[in-house]
Amino acid sequence: MKQANTKRLILSAALDLFSQHGYKGASIRQIARAVGIRESAIYNHYKSKEELFLAILTEFKSRTISDKILSDDLLDDLSNPEKFLKNFAERLINYWDTPPERKFIRLLLMEQFTRIGNKELSTTDYLSELRKMCRLIFGEMVKTKIVKQYNPEILAEQFIAPLFLIRTEHLVAGENKNMNAVFKIVNMHVDFFWSAIKT
Amino acid sequence: MKQANTKRLILSAALDLFSQHGYKGASIRQIARAVGIRESAIYNHYKSKEELFLAILTEFKSRTISDKILSDDLLDDLSNPEKFLKNFAERLINYWDTPPERKFIRLLLMEQFTRIGNKELSTTDYLSELRKMCRLIFGEMVKTKIVKQYNPEILAEQFIAPLFLIRTEHLVAGENKNMNAVFKIVNMHVDFFWSAIKT
DNA sequence: GTCTATAAGGAGATAGAC
DNA sequence: GTCTATCTCCTTATAGAC
Numbered sequence: 001m002k003q004a005n006t007k008r009l010i011l012s013a014a015l016d017l018f019s020q021h022g023y024k025g026a027s028i029r030q031i032a033r034a035v036g037i038r039e040s041a042i043y044n045h046y047k048s049k050e051e052l053f054l055a056i057l058t059e060f061k062s063r064t065i066s067d068k069i070l071s072d073d074l075l076d077d078l079s080n081p082e083k084f085l086k087n088f089a090e091r092l093i094n095y096w097d098t099p100p101e102r103k104f105i106r107l108l109l110m111e112q113f114t115r116i117g118n119k120e121l122s123t124t125d126y127l128s129e130l131r132k133m134c135r136l137i138f139g140e141m142v143k144t145k146i147v148k149q150y151n152p153e154i155l156a157e158q159f160i161a162p163l164f165l166i167r168t169e170h171l172v173a174g175e176n177k178n179m180n181a182v183f184k185i186v187n188m189h190v191d192f193f194w195s196a197i198k199t
Numbered sequence: 200m201k202q203a204n205t206k207r208l209i210l211s212a213a214l215d216l217f218s219q220h221g222y223k224g225a226s227i228r229q230i231a232r233a234v235g236i237r238e239s240a241i242y243n244h245y246k247s248k249e250e251l252f253l254a255i256l257t258e259f260k261s262r263t264i265s266d267k268i269l270s271d272d273l274l275d276d277l278s279n280p281e282k283f284l285k286n287f288a289e290r291l292i293n294y295w296d297t298p299p300e301r302k303f304i305r306l307l308l309m310e311q312f313t314r315i316g317n318k319e320l321s322t323t324d325y326l327s328e329l330r331k332m333c334r335l336i337f338g339e340m341v342k343t344k345i346v347k348q349y350n351p352e353i354l355a356e357q358f359i360a361p362l363f364l365i366r367t368e369h370l371v372a373g374e375n376k377n378m379n380a381v382f383k384i385v386n387m388h389v390d391f392f393w394s395a396i397k398t
Numbered sequence: 399g400t401c402t403a404t405a406a407g408g409a410g411a412t413a414g415a416c
Numbered sequence: 417g418t419c420t421a422t423c424t425c426c427t428t429a430t431a432g433a434c
Contacts, residue, residue, distance in 0.1 A: 110309050110312060113370070123364075157388065164364060238427095
């Protein structure tokens with residue numbers, strides 16, 4: 001009981017500190033202090049700092065995004081594609097704005113080039129599930145001719161890229177999250193996108 | 200003479216190592232070794248590791264992008280907007296692919312959230328000059344009615360975001376730079392973009 | 399300007415008592 | 417499972433000879 005809980009607390013504190021200071025910048029000592037135990041106690045749960053880091057990645061990789069932003073009620077809206085796209089973008093932005101996701105994206109951006117994250121982290125990986133979802137959705141729209149005959153792959157890129165850039169630009173740690181500004185840009189993006197592809 | 204040269208060598212080695220391992224991950228010792236001197240000799244040129252890091256940022260901030268990708272012969276093409284956009288995108292991608300720029304973008308992505316880069320680095324800053332250029336260009340295109348009456352700000356975003364995402368996704372250090380794949384995607388992007396905005 | 403020598407502290411990790 | 421104590425190594429940085 002107590003073990004399992006401490007293990008979670010360590011993982012959570014580690015995600016927090018790694019995402020703030022980077023892998024090298026956050027020490028076992030800091031993590032232990034955040035949890036309220038001594039450094040040596042951490043080694044009872046993870047055999048090294050590296051293993052702790054990789055445990056974080058494993059947890060995030062096991063997660064799936066589709067069920068969180070593609071519920072049934074949203075898909076019912078496919079008859080009204082413009083409204084669907086707005087809701088879809090809004091849900092995506094909200095999902096990316098949850099604290100764990102914010103932290104993970106920071107970690108991804110920071111460690112994707114370093115020795116430790118090099119093999120395990122990439123933006124392409126991070127976006128792959130979303131890209132797949134979008135290809136399916138836009139593929140359907142193309143087939144039913146409610147949008148112009150574009151390659152669904154392109155449509156997916158054009159839809160996602162501006163959203164992801166907006167997200168990463170508003171990711172600074174201590175920021176006053178003025179999500180209103182974000183949603184305003186997102187709306188303008190979707191408006192443009194829809195007007196560009198609709199038949 | 201010798202001093203000035205060593206100082207440059209240190210700066211260059213530091214950029215190299217910081218962009219590979221991050222600020223915390225690269226040590227003064229490594230940098231000194233790369234230059235071929237002892238650690239203590241570095242302090243003759245920069246009074247601390249932090250000052251060395253900030254010197255790199257200062258150098259990159261003093262640089263300007265427009266003259267490198269907006270030459271006169273390119274602007275002559277404005278009468279053929281599609282060709283212009285293709286050339287413009289290609290030059291931008293080539294500029295972002297120069298070794299110093301690749302290193303700086305990696306540094307930016309890695310350190311923008313940490314204590315040391317927090318104040319000095321942001322994607323928004325990095326893109327601001329380019330955004331300004333694009334707003335001017337698209338503003339002109341809107342005014343002369345060769346493209347639809349969109350807000351130039353939106354057009355700039357839609358043009359830049361997919362390009363920047365492509366760039367960051369192909370930024371891994373040791374990668375075989377298969378720029379052909381990159382240019383293929385870039386071309387598809389510009390094609391879509393132009394077909395979306397042309398009158 | 400660069401070197402050797404060294405200080406002072408923080409890092410990751412282990413041993414063994416409780 | 418957590419603690420204290422400790423090891424070993426690496427870090428940034430300084431002092432002073434050449």
